[in-house]
Amino acid sequence: MPVIARTREELAAARAPDGTLALVPTMGALHEGHRSLLRRARELADVVAVSIFVNPLQFGPNEDLDRYPRTLPEDIEICAAEGVDLIFAPTVDVMYPPTALGARVTVDSGPMGTVVEGACRPGHFDGVLTVVLKLFNLVRPDIAVFGEKDAQQLAMIRRMVADLNVPVQIVGAPTVRETDGLALSSRNRYLSAAERLTAVSLSMALRAGAETVGDGPAKVVRAARTVLDGAIAADPPLELDYLVLVDPETFQEVDDAHTGPAVLAVAGRVGTTHLIDNVPLLFGSASE
Numbered sequence: 001m002p003v004i005a006r007t008r009e010e011l012a013a014a015r016a017p018d019g020t021l022a023l024v025p026t027m028g029a030l031h032e033g034h035r036s037l038l039r040r041a042r043e044l045a046d047v048v049a050v051s052i053f054v055n056p057l058q059f060g061p062n063e064d065l066d067r068y069p070r071t072l073p074e075d076i077e078i079c080a081a082e083g084v085d086l087i088f089a090p091t092v093d094v095m096y097p098p099t100a101l102g103a104r105v106t107v108d109s110g111p112m113g114t115v116v117e118g119a120c121r122p123g124h125f126d127g128v129l130t131v132v133l134k135l136f137n138l139v140r141p142d143i144a145v146f147g148e149k150d151a152q153q154l155a156m157i158r159r160m161v162a163d164l165n166v167p168v169q170i171v172g173a174p175t176v177r178e179t180d181g182l183a184l185s186s187r188n189r190y191l192s193a194a195e196r197l198t199a200v201s202l203s204m205a206l207r208a209g210a211e212t213v214g215d216g217p218a219k220v221v222r223a224a225r226t227v228l229d230g231a232i233a234a235d236p237p238l239e240l241d242y243l244v245l246v247d248p249e250t251f252q253e254v255d256d257a258h259t260g261p262a263v264l265a266v267a268g269r270v271g272t273t274h275l276i277d278n279v280p281l282l283f284g285s286a287s288e
């Protein structure tokens with residue numbers, strides 16, 4: 001069984017790794033996507049640690065902080081089955097002890113934190129980067145593994161680690177999907193059967209875009225948009241937040257002349273559930 005640390009003191013006592021340590025930060029409600037990260041971590045390091053913490057700082061005032069699934073006993077079972085060594089599952093007070101007058105220093109995600117997903121969720125990436133830096137400082141991993149499903153989050157964590165000289169290696173792992181293409185997400189459990197049918201259009205749109213990659217950026221976006229238009233008109237409808245083709249490092253939109261890597265990213269709401277997905281693409285130059 002993994003050692004379970006609920007406080008900083010318990011973490012410090014448990015953290016005596018023999019060899020390299022890989023951390024997989026999560027918000028719990030673990031699924032096959034998380035399990036793939038645990039297996040990647042196991043391949044890369046001698047000791048595997050998982051953090052399970054629903055971070056209030058990254059939720060907006062009208063988001064799903066209160067109803068976010070909290071399933072610690074089941075998560076512990078999954079971690080045990082994956083041979084995890086250490087689970088850090090702090091309470092909010094452990095991560096954010098009260099301070100005088102509520103004063104607190106946080107990480108500023110900069111301009112990259114205000115575009116794409118950051119434009120939909122103001123302050124979200126400041127909250128993510130703050131908690132991830134705190135987790136790095138507490139657990140002190142050699143390696144940290146994150147999912148490519150949250151591609152902007154992964155890019156921003158790489159940016160933070162480079163810009164703030166954080167001594168950790170960041171590893172990305174591919175998105176795990178249901179057989180019909182829907183990206184696994186803890187939030188999928190909010191979906192009714194009808195909503196799920198609409199939600200699958202996100203991954204169908206990305207696939208349609210990816211299939212036209214040889215025709216260039218504008219046609220990729222158009223092909224994906226055509227699929228989404230069907231879902232926007234469906235019942236229940238998709239409320240599209242964005243469909244963008246962006247540079248994978250900066251998340252700035254690319255133009256039709258773009259060559260090289262790009263990410264086609266999509267997000268929308270089905271009912272009250274905010275879902276995101278993306279696919280990495282490679283555009284050749286016209287002469288190729």
Ligand SMILES: Nc1ncnc2c1ncn2[C@@H]1O[C@H](COP(=O)(O)OP(=O)(O)OP(=O)(O)O)[C@@H](O)[C@H]1O
Nearest residue numbers: 026027028033146147149150175176184185186187
């Ligand atoms: N389908 C997936 N495939 C691979 N990695 C994933 C997948 N879903 C989530 N992850 C990764 O798991 C880590 C923890 O994510 P988190 O706990 O928020 O899960 P989630 O399913 O993305 O939940 P949410 O519904 O909140 O977005 C992140 O690095 C995230 O990118």
Ligand SMILES: CC(C)(CO)[C@@H](O)C(=O)[O-]
Nearest residue numbers: 025026027055128131150
């Ligand atoms: C990285 C993370 C654990 C920070 O709270 C969260 O954003 C997530 O689960 O992707």
Ligand code: BAL
Nearest residue numbers: 027058059124150153
């Ligand atoms: N998977 C990213 C965490 C969030 O949506 O808040």
